Amino acid sequence: MEWDWSFVVQILPTLIEGVKITIIATLLGSVFAAIIGLAIAIVRRSKNRLISMPVGFLAEFIRGTPLLVQLYFIFYVLPDLGITLSPLVAGVIGLGLHYGTYAAEVYRAGIDNVARGQWEAARACNLTTRQTWTQVILPQALPPMIPALANYFIAMFKETPLLSAITVLELMNQARSIANYNYRYIEPITLVGAFFLVISLVSVVGLRWLERRYGKID
Amino acid sequence: MPPSNAAPIIEIDGISKSFGAFKVLNDLSFSVKPREKLALIGPSGSGKTTILRILMTLEGIDSGTIRVDGDNLYQMERNGKLQPADESHLHRMREKIGMVFQLFNLFPHKCVLDNVTLAPMLTKGVSRRDAEKHAMELLDMVGLADKAKSMPSQLSGGQKQRVAIARALALKPKIMLFDEVTSALDPELVEEVLNVLWRLCRETDMTMLLVTHEMGFAHDFADRVLFFDRGRIVEDGKPDEIFRHPKQERTQAFLKKIIAAGHRV
Numbered sequence: 425m426e427w428d429w430s431f432v433v434q435i436l437p438t439l440i441e442g443v444k445i446t447i448i449a450t451l452l453g454s455v456f457a458a459i460i461g462l463a464i465a466i467v468r469r470s471k472n473r474l475i476s477m478p479v480g481f482l483a484e485f486i487r488g489t490p491l492l493v494q495l496y497f498i499f500y501v502l503p504d505l506g507i508t509l510s511p512l513v514a515g516v517i518g519l520g521l522h523y524g525t526y527a528a529e530v531y532r533a534g535i536d537n538v539a540r541g542q543w544e545a546a547r548a549c550n551l552t553t554r555q556t557w558t559q560v561i562l563p564q565a566l567p568p569m570i571p572a573l574a575n576y577f578i579a580m581f582k583e584t585p586l587l588s589a590i591t592v593l594e595l596m597n598q599a600r601s602i603a604n605y606n607y608r609y610i611e612p613i614t615l616v617g618a619f620f621l622v623i624s625l626v627s628v629v630g631l632r633w634l635e636r637r638y639g640k641i642d
Numbered sequence: 643m644p645p646s647n648a649a650p651i652i653e654i655d656g657i658s659k660s661f662g663a664f665k666v667l668n669d670l671s672f673s674v675k676p677r678e679k680l681a682l683i684g685p686s687g688s689g690k691t692t693i694l695r696i697l698m699t700l701e702g703i704d705s706g707t708i709r710v711d712g713d714n715l716y717q718m719e720r721n722g723k724l725q726p727a728d729e730s731h732l733h734r735m736r737e738k739i740g741m742v743f744q745l746f747n748l749f750p751h752k753c754v755l756d757n758v759t760l761a762p763m764l765t766k767g768v769s770r771r772d773a774e775k776h777a778m779e780l781l782d783m784v785g786l787a788d789k790a791k792s793m794p795s796q797l798s799g800g801q802k803q804r805v806a807i808a809r810a811l812a813l814k815p816k817i818m819l820f821d822e823v824t825s826a827l828d829p830e831l832v833e834e835v836l837n838v839l840w841r842l843c844r845e846t847d848m849t850m851l852l853v854t855h856e857m858g859f860a861h862d863f864a865d866r867v868l869f870f871d872r873g874r875i876v877e878d879g880k881p882d883e884i885f886r887h888p889k890q891e892r893t894q895a896f897l898k899k900i901i902a903a904g905h906r907v
Binding site for chain 2: 563
């Protein structure tokens with residue numbers, strides 16, 4: 425087996441298309457997970473157990489089952505119930521839901537870290553529940569948890585090859601179809617690894633910056 | 643201004659409160675007149691802080707009733723029946739009451755000025771311009787106008803507490819609750835906070851309830867002193883009566899301990 429640079433040059437544009445999809449899926453999945461996670465964290469704090477219990481159970485269920493199974497369910501089973509999604513949308517929802525349940529735990533810790541006196545001061549100032557969350561609690565809780573959230577989103581990025589199982593043409597899927605068509609695996613698969621490594625390393629540098637910027641309070 | 647003889651602004655009638663098996667307040671009753679300056683003293687765990695927290699609706703009660711400014715605090719009438727108060731009732735009631743905490747509880751992510759303007763703008767719809775104008779007057783009154791743009795983390799404890807007082811005043815409450823507001827301060831910072839309380843006491847007609855271990859200040863500040871022990875009022879009287887001629891043994895024992903600990907009475 426010999427490394428063929430001309431083959432590399434030939435397949436690079438296709439792989440870059442895959443990289444784009446991978447990055448789009450990660451970014452959209454991260455935004456979705458960040459929102460879903462916050463919603464889960466807030467709802468689970470509800471004093472009404474009829475609301476907090478089912479959501480808590482659902483979150484544990486999602487966290488306790490493999491992402492691959494969830495992706496199959498969303499893409500291949502939901503159409504039987506009349507919900508048909510494009511591969512990328514199904515993939516983003518799957519990533520967002522799965523990592524949203526992890527993000528919810530980060531939010532929970534961050535929210536618990538806000539001193540009880542802040543809730544009490546908000547009440548003494550006669551703020552509504554909503555104002556208490558948006559003006560007092562979340563502005564204090566969110567910055568310290570940004571590095572932990574970013575960590576999960578880097579992990580999510582490395583899980584995106586799972587989306588190839590539901591026909592999303594992300595990097596891994598593109599590489600595999602090139603490889604299967606040309607009977608050459610070494611270049612496409614090595615390049616996939618290289619792409620992931622470079623983007624991960626860049627992300628980690630970004631993460632360190634976030635930690636310095638937001639990790640400390642005061 | 644002397645307390646008025648009008649109907650009480652706070653009427654506490656037979657309230658009890660337990661935390662688990664510990665009964666903090668036991669069938670407690672007392673009332674407070676408008677403009678009255680009331681000092682609540684007593685050993686820790688005697689329930690005096692819990693009363694303030696209940697009035698601020700930070701804790702509920704197990705039984706009894708509380709009327710504030712004529713309205714039932716924890717119950718509301720609906721279809722002719724008394725029902726537990728809902729959030730909008732509590733919201734209306736809280737407009738009458740302000741509280742300053744032992745640990746200041748300033749919003750650390752907002753500058754001093756924003757700490758003071760936040761609640762009036764959000765809860766009363768005051769414009770930013772008016773809220774800031776009023777806030778600057780209050781900060782000037784507590785001697786911190788030059789710190790308006792500082793963050794709370796840049797202030798000393800005494801400065802933080804003075805901002806917290808300005809923040810509570812910004813909502814113009816009829817009743818102010820001060821919960822051991824100097825207990826967390828270094829000794830040399832106590833006086834600057836007491837001076838502000840002193841001015842409020844002299845220059846405003848708010849009703850004020852003060853939980854404190856500063857007996858000398860309580861003596862000068864209060865129209866009336868309540869001595870608490872184990873969730874009950876043991877003695878209720880004018881400052882001179884309580885501090886100079888306590889009738890109850892438990893009051894005498896408590897004051898002796900406090901004096902032994904070096905506090906001025």
